Amino acid sequence: MHSMVSHVTCSNIYNQSKDFAVPRRKVMALILSGFVFSQGGMYDTAFAQSVEFREHIDAFDGYSFKYPQNWIQVRGAGADIFFRDPYVLDENLSVEISSPSSSSYKSVEDLGSPEEAGKKVLRQYLTEFMSTRLGVKREASILSTSSKVASDGKLYYEVEVNIKSYASNNELAVMPQDRVVSLEWNRRYLSVLGVENNQLYELRLQTPEKSFAEGEKDLREVMDSFRVNKVAA
Numbered sequence: 331m332h333s334m335v336s337h338v339t340c341s342n343i344y345n346q347s348k349d350f351a352v353p354r355r356k357v358m359a360l361i362l363s364g365f366v367f368s369q370g371g372m373y374d375t376a377f378a379q380s381v382e383f384r385e386h387i388d389a390f391d392g393y394s395f396k397y398p399q400n401w402i403q404v405r406g407a408g409a410d411i412f413f414r415d416p417y418v419l420d421e422n423l424s425v426e427i428s429s430p431s432s433s434s435y436k437s438v439e440d441l442g443s444p445e446e447a448g449k450k451v452l453r454q455y456l457t458e459f460m461s462t463r464l465g466v467k468r469e470a471s472i473l474s475t476s477s478k479v480a481s482d483g484k485l486y487y488e489v490e491v492n493i494k495s496y497a498s499n500n501e502l503a504v505m506p507q508d509r510v511v512s513l514e515w516n517r518r519y520l521s522v523l524g525v526e527n528n529q530l531y532e533l534r535l536q537t538p539e540k541s542f543a544e545g546e547k548d549l550r551e552v553m554d555s556f557r558v559n560k561v562a563a
Contacts, residue, residue, distance in 0.1 A: 381548050386411065389559070391427060392527050396555040398548070420517070421537045421545075423552065428530040435525040438477075438487050448475035448489045451521050455493060465498030465511070473518075482557055487523040492516070492539060518542045520549060526558035 383396040391410060401413040407424070414422035428435070441447040452472055459468055473490040480486055495514040520535040533556040535549055542549070 383552075383555075385555075386413075388425075390561070392529075392559045392561040393425060393427075393524075393531050393533075394555075394557050394559065395423075395425070395533055395552065397423060397552060418538075418541070420515070421541065423533065423535045426532045426534065430527070430529055433530060434528045435530050436528070438485050438523050438525045438530070440525070441487065441523065441530075444475035444477045444487045444489070447487045447523060448472045448491070451489045451523075452491050455491060455519060459493065459495070463497065466514075467496045467511070469494045469496070480554075480557065482559075484524060484526070484558065486556070487521075488553060489521045489523070491519045491521075493519065516540070520553055522553050522556045524556065524558040527561050531558045 382399045384399040385394065385396050387394040388411065397413050398415070400416065401423075402416050404412045404414055404422075409424035410427050412422065412424045438447070441450060449472070452470055456468060456470055461468075470491060470493045473492055474488075475490075476488045478486055478488065494516045496511050497514050499510050499512065516539040518537050518539050520537075522533040524531045533553065535552060537545060537549060
């Protein structure tokens with residue numbers, strides 16, 4: 331499907347219904363299985379050192395973005411494309427595209443305002459993170475929503491959310507004091523939404539909340555690089 335995909339190394343980065351009819355359970359299962367692997371304290375975050383980027387251009391599906399050049403592509407993850415840091419597996423990015431047969435977007439404004447789009451993004455995350463385990467609780471909040479006109483002249487929405495997952499260490503215990511709830515994970519999710527070819531495109535970035543402040547500049551540059559492009563008929 332991606333015979334027209336290319337990668338370019340560079341040192342600098344540039345700038346179910348219509349409520350996200352995108353199948354994502356496979357990729358979210360992979361994301362949920364992510365864990366932090368640290369050896370000798372060398373890798374506290376994917377962006378701890380100076381970062382160089384590679385460009386991913388998908389001329390077949392009509393989008394492009396830049397990503398840290400040491401990240402690896404994971405195939406069969408369920409998303410259109412999926413990259414993750416090889417050491418901090420909880421830090422990754424993916425691109426999702428709505429089905430052309432079930433959607434006909436003219437503009438990202440079809441989602442409503444950025445605030446309305448943010449609520450839809452959050453609902454989608456919570457649906458994907460729904461757990462059948464007893465004693466699991468998710469806490470989620472929208473941190474920010476915004477819109478921008480990028481250098482290609484197209485309108486994009488940006489959404490940031492925080493999601494925390496809590497679980498009981500003994501969910502079958504009879505007495506409440508025996509069901510101790512602890513934090514499983516605490517993550518920041520950043521989405522960039524754009525419309526082209528009558529489809530909704532979403533770039534997703536995931537990072538542990540504790541790593542966000544250190545890598546924020548580079549994460550935002552990845553977000554800024556995302557473009558949706560017209561596909562030749």
